Amino acid sequence: RKEVEQDPGPFNVPEGATVAFNCTYSNSASQSFFWYRQDCRKEPKLLMSVYSSGNEDGRFTAQLNRASQYISLLIRDSKLSDSATYLCVVRRASKIIFGSGTRLSIRP
Amino acid sequence: EAGVAQSPRYKIIEKRQSVAFWCNPISGHATLYWYQQILGQGPKLLIQFQNNGVVDDSQLPKDRFSAERLKGVDSTLKIQPAKLEDSAVYLCASSPGQNNEQFFGPGTRLTVL
Numbered sequence: 001r002k003e004v005e006q007d008p009g010p011f012n013v014p015e016g017a018t019v020a021f022n023c024t025y026s027n028s029a030s031q032s033f034f035w036y037r038q039d040c041r042k043e044p045k046l047l048m049s050v051y052s053s054g055n056e057d058g059r060f061t062a063q064l065n066r067a068s069q070y071i072s073l074l075i076r077d078s079k080l081s082d083s084a085t086y087l088c089v090v091r092r093a094s095k096i097i098f099g100s101g102t103r104l105s106i107r108p
Numbered sequence: 109e110a111g112v113a114q115s116p117r118y119k120i121i122e123k124r125q126s127v128a129f130w131c132n133p134i135s136g137h138a139t140l141y142w143y144q145q146i147l148g149q150g151p152k153l154l155i156q157f158q159n160n161g162v163v164d165d166s167q168l169p170k171d172r173f174s175a176e177r178l179k180g181v182d183s184t185l186k187i188q189p190a191k192l193e194d195s196a197v198y199l200c201a202s203s204p205g206q207n208n209e210q211f212f213g214p215g216t217r218l219t220v221l
Binding site for chain 2: 004032042043044045046049087091094095096097098099100101
């Protein structure tokens with residue numbers, strides 16, 4: 001079993017829809033959590049950190065559920081430009097583990 | 109502000125050959141990371157430097173891969189000899205410290221024939 005798992009998708013949703021995906025992690029000692037965005041053939045870029053209290057940045061909301069060991073990302077009012085792969089990242093001491101990513105495609 | 113620079117951007121070699129990649133991090137960033145990203149997968153951390161010291165290299169295949177950051181700035185990653193399964197994008201990232209946001213370079217796309 002992988003330490004960080006994501007549904008690979010693709011999620012294909014219409015513009016303006018709300019979409020959510022989860023990322024599960026297996027090691028309860030994991031300390032910090034992030035969502036990165038990666039466009040096709042580009043490098044990953046930080047989308048947002050995930051705090052215990054949850055956090056929101058515009059149309060994006062991230063939440064952490066330590067009891068069930070997962071983090072989530074919610075995108076409201078999706079735009080065509082949101083089409084990308086979303087990577088979940090978990091840090092534990094010096095270990096940094098990326099999930100394989102969830103592909104999101106927004107259609108007009 | 110200049111971002112993370114990597115070269116070359118593309119490299120094609122035959123198996124058993126050697127190859128080296130270069131990374132110049134953002135000025136002042138103490139932490140430097142090398143990742144391997146195979147098509148369809150997330151990046152896998154190969155090695156993490158704090159200044160010129162190694163913080164973590166537990167996933168670096170040390171029989172064929174080596175990396176150095178001698179002066180705590182630029183870094184090189186070498187593969188010797190390359191195997192077919194080394195075909196991937198090699199990403200370099202830097203951050204001000206170990207717990208800060210990582211900034212990635214554009215990567216080097218390696219094809220081993």
